[in-house]
Amino acid sequence: MTKKTIYLDHAATTAVDKKVLQEMMPYFSDKYGNASSLHYFGQEASQAVEKARIQVAKYFNANLNEIIFTSGATESNNLVIKGVVKAYYKKEKKKPHIITTAFEHHCVLNAVKNLEKENLVEATFINPKKDGVISVADIKNAIKSNTILISVMYVNNEIGTVQPIAEIGKIIQKNNPKIIFHTDATQAVNYFDCNVEKLGVDLLSMSAHKIYGPKGVGVLYIKKGLIIAKIQDGGAQEFGLRAGTINTSGIVGLGSAISMIKDQRTTNNEKIKKLRDYLIAKVLKEIPDSRLNGSKIKRSPNNVNVNFSRVEGESLLMMLSSEGIFASTGSACSSGSLSPSHVLLSLGLKPEETHGSLRLTLGKNTTKKEVDYAVKVIKRSVEKLRKVSGSVLKDYYKNMKHKA
Ligand SMILES: *Cc1c(COP(=O)(O)O)cnc(C)c1O
Numbered sequence: 001m002t003k004k005t006i007y008l009d010h011a012a013t014t015a016v017d018k019k020v021l022q023e024m025m026p027y028f029s030d031k032y033g034n035a036s037s038l039h040y041f042g043q044e045a046s047q048a049v050e051k052a053r054i055q056v057a058k059y060f061n062a063n064l065n066e067i068i069f070t071s072g073a074t075e076s077n078n079l080v081i082k083g084v085v086k087a088y089y090k091k092e093k094k095k096p097h098i099i100t101t102a103f104e105h106h107c108v109l110n111a112v113k114n115l116e117k118e119n120l121v122e123a124t125f126i127n128p129k130k131d132g133v134i135s136v137a138d139i140k141n142a143i144k145s146n147t148i149l150i151s152v153m154y155v156n157n158e159i160g161t162v163q164p165i166a167e168i169g170k171i172i173q174k175n176n177p178k179i180i181f182h183t184d185a186t187q188a189v190n191y192f193d194c195n196v197e198k199l200g201v202d203l204l205s206m207s208a209h210k211i212y213g214p215k216g217v218g219v220l221y222i223k224k225g226l227i228i229a230k231i232q233d234g235g236a237q238e239f240g241l242r243a244g245t246i247n248t249s250g251i252v253g254l255g256s257a258i259s260m261i262k263d264q265r266t267t268n269n270e271k272i273k274k275l276r277d278y279l280i281a282k283v284l285k286e287i288p289d290s291r292l293n294g295s296k297i298k299r300s301p302n303n304v305n306v307n308f309s310r311v312e313g314e315s316l317l318m319m320l321s322s323e324g325i326f327a328s329t330g331s332a333c334s335s336g337s338l339s340p341s342h343v344l345l346s347l348g349l350k351p352e353e354t355h356g357s358l359r360l361t362l363g364k365n366t367t368k369k370e371v372d373y374a375v376k377v378i379k380r381s382v383e384k385l386r387k388v389s390g391s392v393l394k395d396y397y398k399n400m401k402h403k404a
Contacts, residue, residue, distance in 0.1 A: 004324055005324040005325075005326065006324060006325045006326065006370045006373065006374055007326050007363065007366075008325065008326060008327045008360040008361060008362065008366070008370075008374060009326050009327055009328050009359075009360075009361055010210075010302060010361040010362060010363040010366075011157050011158075011160075011187060011210070011302070011303065011328070011359065011361035012328055012361070013209045013210065013215065014209060014210060014211065014212045014213075014363060015212065015363075016209075016212060016213065016214050016253065016257075017212040017213075017256075017257060017260065019256065019260070020212060020213055020214070020253050020256045020257045020260070021253070023252055023253065023256040024214065024249045024250075024252050024253040024256070025249075027045065027048060027248045027249035027252055028249055031044050031045060031048070031248075032045075032248075033045040033248075034245055034246070035048075035049050035245075035246040035248055036235065036237060036245070036246065045246070045248045046246075048248055048251075048252050049069070049246055049248055049251050049252070050064075051252075051255060052069075052251045052252055052254060052255025052256075053067050053069075053251075053255070054255075055255035055256070055258055055259040056219055056254065056255060056258055058259075058262075059189075059194065059258045059259070059261070059262060060194055060195065060196050060204065060221050061195040061196055061197055061198075062196055062221050063224060065224070065239060066221055066222055066223060066224055067219060067220075067221060068219065068220045068221075068222060068238045068239065068241050068242055069217065069218070069219060069238055069242070069246065069247070069251050069254070070217075070218045070219065070220055070238075070242055071216055071217060071218065071244075071247070072207045072208075072209070072215070072216060072217060072218035073105070073107065073184060073186040073205045073206060073207035073210075073218045074105075074107040074207075074218075075218065075242075076205035076206070076207075076218050076219065076220035077105070077107045077108045077111065077151075077184055077205050078107060078111050078231065079220055079228070079230075079231055079241070079242070080108075080149075080151065080182050080203050080205065080220065080228070081098070081108065081111035081112055081115065081149070081151070082111060082115070082229075082231045083228035083229045083230065083231055083241075084148065084149050084180055084182075084203075084228050084229075085098075085115055085120060085121055085148075085149075086228075086229035086231065087227050087228050087229040088148055089120075090229065094146060095119075095120070095121065095122055095146065096121055096122070096146055096147075096148040096149070097121065097122040097123070097124070097144050097146045097147045097148065098112055098115075098121050098122070098123045098124070098147070098148065098149045098150075098151070099123075099124045099126065099139060099142045099143065099147060099149070099150045099151070100112050100123065100124075100125060100126070100150070100151040100152065101125060101126045101127070101128065101134055101151075101152055101153065101163075101346075102125040102126065102127045102128070102342065102346040103127075103128055103132075103153075103156055103158070103159075103342065103343040103346040103347075104151065104152075104153050104184065105153065105157055105184060105186070106342075108151055108153070108184055109125075109342070112125075112151075122144075122146070124142045126138050126139060126142060126152075127346050127347075127348070128156075128161070128346055128347060130347055130348055131161065131294060131295035131298070131347075132156060132159045132161035132293070132294035132295055132298075132347055133161050133162070133163060133164070133295055133298050134152055134163050134164070134168075136164055136167045136168055136171060139152065139168050139171070140171055140175070143175075143176055143179070147176070147179055148178075148179060148180060149179065149180045149181075149182065150168070150172065150179055150180070150181050150182070151181075151182040151183070151184070152165060152168060152182075152183055153183060153184040153185075153186075153187075154183045154184065154185040154186075154187065154188035154192065154194075155185075155186075155187035155188040155191070155192065155300045155303075156187070156294070156343060157186070157187045158305065158341060158343040158344070158359060159293045159294030159299075159303065159305045159343060159344075159347075159359075160187070160294060160299045160300035160302070160303020160304075160305065160361075161294045161295050161298055161299055161300075162188070162192065162298045162299060162300060163183075165183050165199050165200075165201065166198055166199050166200060168181065168200075169181055169199050169200020169201055170200055172200065173200050180202045180203065180226065181200065181201050181202050181203070182201065182202065182203035182204070182205070183199065183201050183203070183204050183205075184204075184205045185204050185205060185206050186205060186206050186207045186210055186218075187210060187300060188300075189206045189210070189211050189258070189261065190210070190211050190261060190265075190268075190302070191265070191269055191300055191301050191302070192300075194206075196221055196223070201221075201223075202222070202223040202226050203220065203221060203222055203223070203226070203228075204219075204220070204221040205218065205219070205220055205221075206218055206219050207219075208250065208253060208254035208257055208258075211257045211258060211261060212257050212260070212364070213250075213253045213254045213256070213257030213258070214249070214250050214253040214254070216247065216250055217247050217250030217251055217253065217254050218254070219254070220242075222241075228241070230242070230243070232244065268364050269301050272301045272302050272362050272363075272364065272366070273301035275362055275366060275368060275371060276299075276301055276302060276303070276304055276362060278368065278371065279304050279360065279362070279371050279374075279375065280292060280296070280304055280306070282371070282372075282375050283304070283306050283375055283378065284306070286375060286379055287308060287378065287379050287382055289308065289309040289310065290306050290307065290308050290309075290382075291306065291307050291309075292304075292305065292306055292307075293305040293306065293307055293344060293347070293357060294347070301362075302361050302362040302363065303359070303360075303361050303362075304359070304360040304361070304362070305357060305358070305359045305360075306357070306358055306360075307353070307354070307356050307357045307358075308356040308357075308358065308382050308386075309356055310356065310385075310386050310389055311355070311356035311382055311385045311386060311389070312355055312356065312385065312389070313329035313355055313356050313357050313358060314329060315385055316329070316356065316358060316378075316381055316382065316385060317329050317358070319381040319384070319385065320374075320377060320378065320381060323377050323381075325373075325374050325377055325378075327358055327359060327360050327361075328358075328359040328361070329341075329357055329358055329359060340354040340355065341354055341357065344357060358378070360374070
């Protein structure tokens, strides 16, 4: 890549912070012991892991034995959905009911859908309102006598909308304290209060690579006393819940990344939110027939998701990429396919209304200059694509007439 690049895809992943990398480095080639080994080398690694556990527990206001390290949010979410159901069947025979949302990340959505297909659970998928926010009443009304688990993401990864987790937590604690409440907080950790007590959650998932930590490492918070079954056999690592050699360097990086957020959250939030609002206003003003997907207010400080009518999102993305601007249409996983985004469909949009959507997610180092340049290129690209699609349509209609 020779040209200057502008990275506006921080919801897909972030760069490892230089300070985080520095703290990780010794654990690759020098302090490389297996944290489960009893000798000094092993204990050195184990101590580093336990230091990270303290950092993570502090961030979530949790106890040390409530923090499980995993390979990322995908694994944490799979462990939640499958582990809760498996633990349930050890005691009960009746089919349980799960409530989740229609716009969860695919690792939650497909885990639930597959259990449903296997006839192991009954499931309700709640659609958000038009603004991309789940209604507390909708969750409440979906509760049945056999509901065992409610899983609602904190911040949606595609449209950035913030869900009323604490309110849902309160309702559950008040009316149905036996129901287990989980939130996928992967996109929230950088920006929102993740105090598990305030949120009223029993389980919380997150991933390091969305918060300037390394890829392949994440956390599952499990409230004390809650029994979930392991879904992977092997060693007794992580309180017997997550077999597999401990990823020392990754965990050290996660701990370092999460401890940096607490220091910087307030100032970063203000700065990034201002830039986000500037970007939204500029795009909507300068590019005709554009609209914002999802609530403007209940929104992550770093997320912009705009729709341009008469534009194909994938074509726009490739055009921007060729100019060094990296963004996303829908989530990274779905952007490989041309099927409409399940998130945008869940808002009640028609498939043809979802196509020209562009997700721009800002990071802690994004500048106003970058935003200005990006809008200039986006505007030019949208105009170009509309001209092309316009002439394609004209040709199409000409042919139709010809045939008629
Ligand atoms: C990125 C992401 C995941 C997946 O996390 P990995 O650690 O990459 O497996 C899950 N949920 C949400 C909301 C995400 O943004």
